[in-house]
Amino acid sequence: xxxxxxKPSRDICQRGTSLTIQCQxxxxxxxxxxxxxxxxxxxxxxxxxxxxxxxxxxxxxxxDKFPISRPNLTFSTLTVSNMSPEDSSIYLCSVLPDSxxxxxxxxxxxxxxT
Amino acid sequence: AQTVTQSQPEMSxxxxxxxxxxxxxxxxxxxxxxFWYKQPPSRQMxxxxxxxxxxxxxxxxxxxxVNFQKAAKSFSLKISDSxxxxxxxxxxxxxxxxxxxxxxxxxxxxxxxxxP
Numbered sequence: 709x710x711x712x713x714x715k716p717s718r719d720i721c722q723r724g725t726s727l728t729i730q731c732q733x734x735x736x737x738x739x740x741x742x743x744x745x746x747x748x749x750x751x752x753x754x755x756x757x758x759x760x761x762x763x764x765x766x767x768x769x770x771x772d773k774f775p776i777s778r779p780n781l782t783f784s785t786l787t788v789s790n791m792s793p794e795d796s797s798i799y800l801c802s803v804l805p806d807s808x809x810x811x812x813x814x815x816x817x818x819x820x821x822t
Numbered sequence: 823a824q825t826v827t828q829s830q831p832e833m834s835x836x837x838x839x840x841x842x843x844x845x846x847x848x849x850x851x852x853x854x855x856x857f858w859y860k861q862p863p864s865r866q867m868x869x870x871x872x873x874x875x876x877x878x879x880x881x882x883x884x885x886x887x888v889n890f891q892k893a894a895k896s897f898s899l900k901i902s903d904s905x906x907x908x909x910x911x912x913x914x915x916x917x918x919x920x921x922x923x924x925x926x927x928x929x930x931x932x933x934x935x936x937x938p
Contacts, residue, residue, distance in 0.1 A: 741926075745865075750913060750928045750929065750930045750931050751867075751913070751928050753925065753926075756924075756925075798865055800867065802867075802926075804924065809855055809872075809917070809919070810857070810869055810872055811857075811869075811917070811926050812869070813859075813866070813867035815864075815865065815866050816865045816866070816867075818865070
């Protein structure tokens, strides 16, 4: 398994500002993912962030709004830019180790935009 | 494209009883994995159980077991001897392997309440 930590665990931000969320894994992993979970909803994949390549974004998500960094095999950041109240969600980091074939999740960052 | 459908938005069970959560899926791939995740109010996603599509035997993990019906594309989760700590949102998920094309697709979830 993999142990994942996220910072911050929660934040309240003003409209128009940006927030960077950090994700740290206790082991080296190639594949990392960022998800958004709106209140009472399921998880929606924002992007896949593999070390050594540009992040791949899902339909409806763009790099200008959600820039991602992946500087090494244990760390990634997601920035939520120019925030609006619609960005209020839980943001989760996730990893897929080479073995076993199971995806693990961080504790999430609860973001509220006022 | 892959889809996962959970037709029960909410379920309830009495403590110590058994409950079954339903999930159906669709994929054209032959090599895939199915999962059940649990998300308690703490919001931490916890992997409950995993099933490889190529295995005929149903997976079990202590009080949790699945009924995997590959032809029917059905993957239900049975929780035996339900405990108060089982109360959570349960998500069924499908992963199609394939290197850079890997993606985990979630259902909408089933909220399980356990009554004392």
